[in-house]
Every structure is written in structure tokens, then in C-alpha cells.
Amino acid sequence: MTVTQLDCRSYFNHLSVGIMIGTFAALTGCSQAQKRSSSTSNVSAADSEDAKAEEIEAKAKKAAKNYKVSVSSARKYFQLVAETEEAQSGQASSTIKLASKSGSSVLGVVSITDRAKGGVVVNYLIGGLTGGQDHGFHIHEKGNCDSEDGSSAGAHYNPEKKEHGDKATENHHAGDMGNITANSSGVAVVPKLNALVLKGIALEDLDKTAIIVHEKVDDLSTADTGNAGARWACGVIKVTPSEEE
Numbered sequence: 001m002t003v004t005q006l007d008c009r010s011y012f013n014h015l016s017v018g019i020m021i022g023t024f025a026a027l028t029g030c031s032q033a034q035k036r037s038s039s040t041s042n043v044s045a046a047d048s049e050d051a052k053a054e055e056i057e058a059k060a061k062k063a064a065k066n067y068k069v070s071v072s073s074a075r076k077y078f079q080l081v082a083e084t085e086e087a088q089s090g091q092a093s094s095t096i097k098l099a100s101k102s103g104s105s106v107l108g109v110v111s112i113t114d115r116a117k118g119g120v121v122v123n124y125l126i127g128g129l130t131g132g133q134d135h136g137f138h139i140h141e142k143g144n145c146d147s148e149d150g151s152s153a154g155a156h157y158n159p160e161k162k163e164h165g166d167k168a169t170e171n172h173h174a175g176d177m178g179n180i181t182a183n184s185s186g187v188a189v190v191p192k193l194n195a196l197v198l199k200g201i202a203l204e205d206l207d208k209t210a211i212i213v214h215e216k217v218d219d220l221s222t223a224d225t226g227n228a229g230a231r232w233a234c235g236v237i238k239v240t241p242s243e244e245e
């Protein structure tokens with residue numbers, strides 16, 4: 001049997017175990033140059049994965065301090081943001097930092113990414129909540145978090161003039177994101193990839209609106225607020241048109 005140059009190269013491209021490459025090369029007579037080139041590309045792929053993991057670890061440690069959350073919660077958030085951006089390759093993203101309001105100690109970060117097939121994916125990492133409780137989570141219509149109680153963010157984002165409600169149903173404000181669930185340490189982190197998707201909205205529609213985290217659970221029905229209580233955190237959504245990839 002004769003192994004062509006092409007066969008040899010494509011075989012290497014699919015191998016990751018050095019010893020198997022060596023054995024195959026010895027059996028088929030593939031050149032040292034090809035072996036070297038293959039192992040270099042395998043090493044750089046591994047290096048790139050290591051670099052990504054290190055970057056996530058560094059961000060997680062910093063966020064853990066900034067937002068008073070565990071490193072493991074922060075790691076989960078950054079991993080899911082990275083997976084989202086990989087899945088929605090080339091789509092715009094915006095990161096929103098939340099400031100405490102109404103005397104709470106709620107802090108956190110939210111990432112919104114356009115979906116290739118429409119809508120946006122929302123990832124979040126929020127600390128300082130009431131342990132084991134759900135908290136209303138909305139987009140409000142004004143990109144202004146200046147007031148002490150978050151009232152400057154106005155009412156729910158609702159361009160279609162619908163009723164407040166459950167985002168799983170037809171009739172709800174575009175800014176109704178339901179509730180986020182705090183763990184026993186008062187931290188809410190997005191549970192899995194695409195756990196929170198808002199359909200019918202593009203990121204640019206949300207320019208100069210705000211994210212609000214509430215004191216209480218949103219009952220998903222009471223007009224116009226879901227009876228979710230005080231505004232415990234607020235962050236302005238800013239979308240810059242020429243954002244980096």
C-alpha cells in the first residue's frame with residue numbers, strides 16, 4: 001500500500017497522541033517535517049485553550065472580589081459568556097455593570113449578546129441578594145441609574161405597549177426577564193447556556209435602557225411591575241455601534 005502526501009497530512013491533522021503519530025510515521029515513512037508541523041499545531045491549540053482558561057480564571061478572581069461572589073460562581077458566568085460568544089460568533093455584545101440602589105448591597109454584571117437567528121442571550125452574575133429567594137429582573141425604559149432608588153430608570157421597557165407578564169407567554173413587556181434565583185449565599189448566576197433568551201429584541205434596541213434587579217419576586221402578573229418591590233440594583237445598557245469583535 002502506498003500512502004500519498006495528502007493522506008499523510010490529513011491523518012496527522014486528526015491525531016493528537018504523539019506516540020501514535022510516531023508509530024504511523026515509522027510504518028508509512030512520512031517525513032520528519034510533517035511530524036514536526038503537526039505536533040506544533042497541536043501544541044498551539046492546547047496553548048490557546050490554556051490561555052482561555054487562564055483568562056477566565058483571572059476574570060473570575062477579580063469579579064469575586066468586586067461583586068462579593070464566590071470564584072466558582074464567577075467562573076461559571078465567564079465560561080457561559082465565552083460559550084455564548086463562541087456560539088454567536090461575530091455578533092455584538094454589551095457588558096453592563098450593576099450599581100447598588102435603595103440601600104441594598106446588590107452588585108453584579110450582566111452580558112447581553114445578539115443571537116445570529118434573532119433575539120438576545122442574557123448572562124448574569126449578581127451578588128448581595130436574599131439567600132434562596134427569587135428576585136424580579138427587568139429591562140427598564142430609561143438608561144438612567146442616577147437616582148438613589150433607581151426610579152430614574154423609569155417603567156419597564158415596553159415599546160409594544162403590552163401588559164406585564166411571564167416572558168414564556170405572548171403578552172408581556174419586552175423588558176420582562178422574569179426572576180433570577182439567589183443561592184443560599186445570595187448569589188444568582190446564569191444556570192446554563194441560553195438559559196435566558198429574549199426573543200424579538202436586538203441588542204441595538206436596548207441602547208440607553210437599564211437593567212433593574214428587584215428586592216422581591218416578580219409574580220409575573222400584577223400590573224405594571226409584578227409587585228417586585230424596591231429597585232436593588234441598576235445598570236445602564238450602552239451599545240456602541242463599532243464594538244470590537
Ligand SMILES: [Cu+2]
Pocket residue numbers: 136137138139140156212214228
Ligand atoms: Cu423592574
